Amino acid sequence: MTRIADAFVQARSQGRAAFIAYITAGDPSPDATVGLARALARAGTDVLELGVPFSDPIADGPVLQRSASRALAAGTTLDTVFGIARRIREETEMALVLFSYLNPILRRGTARAARSARDAGFDGVLVTDLPPEEASWAQPHFRDAGLDTVFLVSPTSPPSRMAEAAKLSSGFLYVVSRSGTTGARQALPRDLPRTVRRARREARGLPIAIGFGIATPEAARRAASLADGVVVGSALVRAAEQAGDRREEAVERLARSLALACRRNSQ
Amino acid sequence: MGPLSELERAFAKWGRDRRFRAELDELLRNYAGRPTPVTFARRLTGWCGGARIAFKREDLLHTGAHKLNNALGQVLLAKKMRKTRVVAETGAGQHGVATAAAAAKIGIPCRVYMGVTDMARQAPNVSRMRLLGAEVVGVDAGSKTLKDAINEAMRDWTENVATTHYVLGSALGPHPYPSMVRAFQSVIGREARAQFRKLAGRDPRAAVACVGGGSNAIGLFSAYLSSRVALYGVEAGGRGGGPGEHAARFSGGAAGVLHGTRTMLLQDEAGQVLPTHSVSAGLDYPAVGPEHADLHDRGRVTYAKVSDTEALDAFALVCELEGILPALESAHAVAFAAKLARKWPRSAWILVNLSGRGDKDLDEYLRARDGGAS
Numbered sequence: 182m183t184r185i186a187d188a189f190v191q192a193r194s195q196g197r198a199a200f201i202a203y204i205t206a207g208d209p210s211p212d213a214t215v216g217l218a219r220a221l222a223r224a225g226t227d228v229l230e231l232g233v234p235f236s237d238p239i240a241d242g243p244v245l246q247r248s249a250s251r252a253l254a255a256g257t258t259l260d261t262v263f264g265i266a267r268r269i270r271e272e273t274e275m276a277l278v279l280f281s282y283l284n285p286i287l288r289r290g291t292a293r294a295a296r297s298a299r300d301a302g303f304d305g306v307l308v309t310d311l312p313p314e315e316a317s318w319a320q321p322h323f324r325d326a327g328l329d330t331v332f333l334v335s336p337t338s339p340p341s342r343m344a345e346a347a348k349l350s351s352g353f354l355y356v357v358s359r360s361g362t363t364g365a366r367q368a369l370p371r372d373l374p375r376t377v378r379r380a381r382r383e384a385r386g387l388p389i390a391i392g393f394g395i396a397t398p399e400a401a402r403r404a405a406s407l408a409d410g411v412v413v414g415s416a417l418v419r420a421a422e423q424a425g426d427r428r429e430e431a432v433e434r435l436a437r438s439l440a441l442a443c444r445r446n447s448q
Numbered sequence: 449m450g451p452l453s454e455l456e457r458a459f460a461k462w463g464r465d466r467r468f469r470a471e472l473d474e475l476l477r478n479y480a481g482r483p484t485p486v487t488f489a490r491r492l493t494g495w496c497g498g499a500r501i502a503f504k505r506e507d508l509l510h511t512g513a514h515k516l517n518n519a520l521g522q523v524l525l526a527k528k529m530r531k532t533r534v535v536a537e538t539g540a541g542q543h544g545v546a547t548a549a550a551a552a553k554i555g556i557p558c559r560v561y562m563g564v565t566d567m568a569r570q571a572p573n574v575s576r577m578r579l580l581g582a583e584v585v586g587v588d589a590g591s592k593t594l595k596d597a598i599n600e601a602m603r604d605w606t607e608n609v610a611t612t613h614y615v616l617g618s619a620l621g622p623h624p625y626p627s628m629v630r631a632f633q634s635v636i637g638r639e640a641r642a643q644f645r646k647l648a649g650r651d652p653r654a655a656v657a658c659v660g661g662g663s664n665a666i667g668l669f670s671a672y673l674s675s676r677v678a679l680y681g682v683e684a685g686g687r688g689g690g691p692g693e694h695a696a697r698f699s700g701g702a703a704g705v706l707h708g709t710r711t712m713l714l715q716d717e718a719g720q721v722l723p724t725h726s727v728s729a730g731l732d733y734p735a736v737g738p739e740h741a742d743l744h745d746r747g748r749v750t751y752a753k754v755s756d757t758e759a760l761d762a763f764a765l766v767c768e769l770e771g772i773l774p775a776l777e778s779a780h781a782v783a784f785a786a787k788l789a790r791k792w793p794r795s796a797w798i799l800v801n802l803s804g805r806g807d808k809d810l811d812e813y814l815r816a817r818d819g820g821a822s
Contacts, residue, residue, distance in 0.1 A: 236720040237595060237706060239602045246589060258718040283705045288719030310708065312449045337450035337609060361607035 184276040184304040185329050185352035188227040189388040189409055192443075198405035199227040200440040201390055203280060203414030204421070204432075205248040206231045206265050207257030213428065215268045217421060220429040222273040224436035229269070230307065230412070233262050233281035240282075240309045242364025244415040247422065259285050259294065263301035270302025278305040278331065278352075291319050295326035305329030305352045313346040320349050331355050336376045343383035353388040353410055356380045358395065364415045365396030369403055377407045398442035405443045413439050451609040456624040458529045463631060468528065475520050476635065479553060480510045482517075486643040486799070491769040492786070499792035501785055502647060503802040504640040506664065507774060513804030514636060514664045515546035519615060521632035523550040526613035533608070535559045536615040537601040539566055539594030539660070540730035540777065541573025542804055543617030548582035550615075558582040561600040565592040566729045573808050591723040594660075594733045598707055618661025619737035622708030626666075626738050633667025636801065641671040644799055652797040654678040654788060658781040659751065660695070660730045662737035664803035669749060678750070681740060682784045684726030685753035691716065695724040697736040698744055698751040706734065711741040727756040727816060728776035728809070758783040760816050763806060775804035776812065 182190070192199040202221045206214050218229055234252035238245060259281075266277055279298045286294045286308065298306060306328045311319060313332050323330045329352030334343045337360055347354050356377055359370045370376075373391070380389055391404040392412030404411045416439075417432055424431035462468040476482040485508070489501040506514040519536075526534050534551055536558065538544030544560040551558035560577055564586045567574050577584050590596040598621070605614035619629040644652060655672055657665035659681040669679050686694030694700060697712040704713030706721055714722040714734040726732045743749040754762075759776055762783035766774045774782060778801070785800045792798070806813070 236590065237599055239599050239707065240606075242603075250589075253720065284713070284715065284721070285719035287703075287705060288715065288717070310705065314449060335450070339450060339453075342449060360609050362603045 183329050183352060184274070185228060185278070188276045189353060192227055193409065196446065197444040198408060199388070199390070199410040200225060200443045201228040201230060201392070201410050201412040202226045202417055202436060203230040203232060203412060204418060205234055205245065205252050206262040207234060207252035207255050208248045208418070209251045210255055211261060211265050214265050216429050217432050218269040218275070219272065220433035221436050222275050224433045225440035226275055226436060228276040228278060228410070230278045230280040230414070231262060231266060233259060233279065233285050235282040235285060238282065240362055242362040242415060244365070244419045244422070245363050248418045259289055263297055266301040266303055276304045277302055278307055279303045280307050281309070283308050283311050292322040292326070295323045295328055299326040299328055303328060305331055307331040307333070307355065309333070313342065313349050316349055333357050334380055335360055336370070336372060340379065340383055343380050347384045347387055350387060353390045354380060354384050355412070356389055356391050356408065357393045358391055359393060361393070363393055365419065366394035369394065369400050374407055398438045401439045401442040405445060411439070411443050451605070452622055452624065458525060459624055459628050462525055462528050468524065472521055472524055475524070475553070476517065480516050480520060481508065482635065483639045483643070484508045486640060486647055488647060489770050492765065493789065495765070495769055496786050496789035498794065499653065499789040499796035499798050500794060501789055501798050501800060502644060502652070503800050504636060504668065506636060506801060506803045507772065507778065507805035511542070511546045511549050512807065513542040513546065513775060514633060514667060515543040515617060516550065517635055517667070518617065518629050518632040518663060519543065519546035519550040522613065522615040523547065523554050523556060526615070527554055527556060529613060531556070531611060531613040533557050533559070533612045534615050535561065535601050535604045535612055536617060537561045537594065537597035538617065539597065539732055540728065540775070541566065541570040541577070541808060542730060542775070544577050544582070544584070545573050545580065547615045547617070548577040548580035551582065552580050559604070560584050561587050561597040561604070563592040563594060563596050564588050566594065566597070569812055570729055570808055593724070593729065595706070595721065602707065617663070619663040619666045619739060620661040620707060620709055620711070620735060626709065629663050630666045630670055630739065633663050634670040636664065636667035637669065637671025640668060640799060648797050651675055651677050652799040653792065654680060655799045656680045656682060656781045656785045656788070657801040658682045658731060658777045658803060659736060659740060660733050660777065662740045664801050666737060666739055668801045669743070673748065679748065680784060680788070681749050681751045682780045683751060683753045684728060684731035684780060685755040686725040687756050692723040693725050694753065695726045695731050695733060696753040697734070699753060709735070709738045711738040712736050712744070727759060727812065728780065730775070730777040731780065752784055754780040754783045756816070760813060762786060763809070763813055772802070773806040774802055775806045776809045778803045779806070
């Protein structure tokens with residue numbers, strides 16, 4: 182069983198949703214990212230998505246755009262991200278997902294990037310701008326390297342698309358809570374239960390995680406009542422951004438409250 | 449992907465619909481001013497001293513460039529799709545102005561995203577868009593030019609897909625945009641081929657167009673793809689060959705993925721998209737429309753580049769010899785055609801797409817002339 186699958190099994194056995202955190206690798210430095218990963222592990226994070234910064238992050242809102250700019254300004258490349266993952270893997274058993282736009286991976290060569298990611302300690306990969314319809318050539322490269330592949334579905338995905346995404350996914354299926362970009366929102370959309378139910382029908386037992394827009398323990402609690410995993414990114418990155426040198430404390434505090442909210446009896 | 453499938457179905461349906469086509473045709477004739485003429489450039493031909501040059505006059509189209517062909521088509525489509533709002537990106541401002549005008553004419557609210565660098569160098573077009581009732585939103589991210597405006601327009605669209613159509617201005621982005629934009633721009637080639645045959649009694653030896661995203665070029669080329677006419681696409685050579693100094697994707701780029709399409713892309717070793725430079729905002733884009741990448745691979749179209757300085761010289765030449773102020777984008781095509789003309793005999797004809805007029809570029813031209821190329 183992969184580390185990702187294991188994380189979901191363990192969370193389920195403890196009556197909670199898995200807590201999945203996103204941070205951009207290299208923002209503002211490799212050391213800072215390793216420090217944040219440590220803080221997230223202490224706070225009870227089950228899966229860590231490490232983002233590869235990209236020059237044109239069209240799926241991201243302002244917080245993650247700024248984060249990518251800072252990481253790129255610091256010279257972060259795919260190799261930097263692999264180096265960071267290696268250091269995190271030496272210290273923790275958190276499952277690690279490589280979160281990237283397609284072009285940096287293509288540029289390296291998909292098979293080669295996949296092998297390097299696996300060697301660095303990644304357990305899975307999620308390519309934001311690689312839709313399942315276009316992924317049939319890429320997915321085997323990732324699987325052959327031993328990586329789980331995670332695809333996104335959204336409220337506008339028809340059942341056929343959800344089924345296709347689920348077929349190509351392993352580890353978990355990622356349900357985007359709403360159409361639009363990443364970033365903290367006031368509330369989760371009202372049709373979220375329906376979206377999750379629809380995804381569940383097509384997921385054939387694969388765990389389902391909800392992301393995009395979840396910023397508070399309240400929202401995390403609601404998402405945890407619907408799904409097997411809850412993803413928080415922008416809110417953590419913003420907390421780190423605002424806290425400067427005290428980013429580890431700030432992120433640990435927020436992550437702890439979010440991880441706690443994933444326990445379904447946490448009312 | 450859901451919205452892209454919806455758009456693909458809508459375009460497949462309405463693109464074949466007789467009434468839709470009649471409505472669009474009426475707008476193109478009586479609002480936009482089609483057909484635009486083909487003009488023999490007699491004095492420019494004499495100056496070159498070789499092959500004869502003719503212009504397809506898209507500069508005479510309402511709002512000043514070929515962009516309106518596509519904007520009217522897509523805004524009309526948005527209306528049929530019962531969308532209540534359109535968004536667009538713009539580089540030089542021509543697509544923004546065309547979309548704002550089409551939205552005003554057809555009656556639908558419009559928001560245009562534009563890089564703040566482009567807003568500064570194309571200020572008159574910003575005022576025009578606002579006068580036409582569009583909301584212009586400055587984009588202060590990345591290189592602050594066309595690609596960043598596209599990023600922001602795509603974000604807006606994904607956020608508001610239920611109500612909004614994204615009027616992408618060039619033959620790029622995810623399917624069905626490249627083929628849809630080609631379809632709406634192919635009117636250029638259909639008209640030009642017939643008009644040119646009337647003028648010269650046959651097809652030209654070559655057809656030349658500038659290539660930013662590549663919509664005016666694909667519009668012209670579409671009529672000649674299965675002919676023996678030599679086709680040339682002209683990219684922005686900028687001020688040099690180094691990274692960030694040009695927008696010549698075919699000589700300086702590599703295959704990559706940006707804005708949902710796989711094509712030739714200016715990028716660094718790590719796969720990050722490189723900044724671009726061109727004196728013309730409309731050619732200042734790091735990727736080329738995917739159909740151009742394919743035409744390049746198949747060897748059907750030859751892609752060349754023209755520097756800022758050569759384009760500025762051609763701009764002045766067309767003003768003085770032909771009494772036409774061409775867009776700096778189109779001046780790239782003219783500069784290349786003039787080079788070809790000097791090598792070829794008088795019996796040969798070269799058809800150049802004069803894709804837009806240059807009023808918007810006057811300040812940029814004067815700045816460059818007085819201060820040396822930027």
